[in-house]
Amino acid sequence: MKKFCFFLCGVFLLCAAGMAQAADAKPGKEMLPVNRYKLVDTFEVKGRQGIAVDDKYYYVSGSKALYKYDKKGNLVASNENPFEGYAIPSNHIGDIDVYNGEIFVSAEWFEDGVGKDIQIAIHDAQTLKFKRTFKFEPESGQEEVSGICVDRDKRTVWMSCWAIGKESGLLKGYSDRYLYEYSLDTGKFLRKVHLAPSPQWIQGVYYYKGALYVTADDGEADDNAPDHLYRIDISSDVNYATVVMEKAFTEVKRQGEIEGLAFDEKAGELLVHFNRGARIILGMPRGFYPDYTKEISEIYRFKVKPIKRK
Numbered sequence: 198m199k200k201f202c203f204f205l206c207g208v209f210l211l212c213a214a215g216m217a218q219a220a221d222a223k224p225g226k227e228m229l230p231v232n233r234y235k236l237v238d239t240f241e242v243k244g245r246q247g248i249a250v251d252d253k254y255y256y257v258s259g260s261k262a263l264y265k266y267d268k269k270g271n272l273v274a275s276n277e278n279p280f281e282g283y284a285i286p287s288n289h290i291g292d293i294d295v296y297n298g299e300i301f302v303s304a305e306w307f308e309d310g311v312g313k314d315i316q317i318a319i320h321d322a323q324t325l326k327f328k329r330t331f332k333f334e335p336e337s338g339q340e341e342v343s344g345i346c347v348d349r350d351k352r353t354v355w356m357s358c359w360a361i362g363k364e365s366g367l368l369k370g371y372s373d374r375y376l377y378e379y380s381l382d383t384g385k386f387l388r389k390v391h392l393a394p395s396p397q398w399i400q401g402v403y404y405y406k407g408a409l410y411v412t413a414d415d416g417e418a419d420d421n422a423p424d425h426l427y428r429i430d431i432s433s434d435v436n437y438a439t440v441v442m443e444k445a446f447t448e449v450k451r452q453g454e455i456e457g458l459a460f461d462e463k464a465g466e467l468l469v470h471f472n473r474g475a476r477i478i479l480g481m482p483r484g485f486y487p488d489y490t491k492e493i494s495e496i497y498r499f500k501v502k503p504i505k506r507k
């Protein structure tokens with residue numbers, strides 16, 4: 198009995214020491230934000246989905262349209278019939294990217310929170326017209342697409358997912374837990390990366406300086422809760438990745454729906470697309486909040502400043 202008591206005391210002391218150590222432990226550098234983001238300004242756009250940027254222009258996607266703005270915010274081109282030439286009917290465009298004169302469009306048929314028939318379409322950045330298709334691999338298991346981006350260093354294409362599809366039989370209303378990677382040159386599906394933890398309602402994905410960044414519409418507008426930017430380390434070739442919260446968007450004019458994102462490397466800016474004013478149910482606008490008679494879509498520009506840590 199005595200021996201057993203000593204054993205219990207020993208176990209208790211070991212646990213207490215372990216807990217004290219855990220309480221003292223500080224998160225490693227890799228679990229902290231790498232940048233500060235200072236709001237520069239905002240400008241209103243047509244289109245409620247995504248944002249892409251090259252040296253001269255901003256590109257904005259609506260659910261059924263593509264728009265092009267100069268860097269002063271003037272509309273210079275639009276394509277309000279973007280699905281012309283698509284092989285399968287489509288009614289929804291998510292976040293977009295532009296690379297080497299081509300716009301990468303993630304498209305699908307989207308209804309009441311469920312997506313199907315994912316298509317990756319490449320549009321000409323000059324005319325905004327459909328140019329060619331980038332093959333989607335159904336074996337990847339991806340059932341919905343909310344955003345697409347190009348990893349300029351590794352020459353791969355990444356896709357994000359907003360919700361788990363109806364087919365999976367899993368809990369609807371949560372983001373898929375994966376990001377999906379393809380070869381830019383061959384179009385071959387390479388891997389899916391499991392996110393830990395997985396942000397809820399991912400709206401866009403962008404590659405910037407060795408990491409992926411995703412925007413998540415995880416703040417409930419009715420509770421005035423902010424949405425977030427997360428950073429994902431994809432430097433190794435494994436099929437899982439750690440997710441770090443990079444920023445909470447507390448400075449928006451009214452909490453609403455975060456959408457796509459892009460980094461303007463030349464200007465050193467983060468661009469984030471936000472919608473406000475409309476009530477969103479299952480990913481679709483249904484009526485307005487008081488004081489709003491229409492939904493307002495805006496691009497927020499933030500100056501990016503790297504945080505120096507020892």
Ligand SMILES: [Ca+2]
Pocket residue numbers: 246291292343400456457
């Ligand atoms: Ca979206």
Ligand SMILES: [Ca+2]
Pocket residue numbers: 414415416417418422423424452453454455
């Ligand atoms: Ca939100």
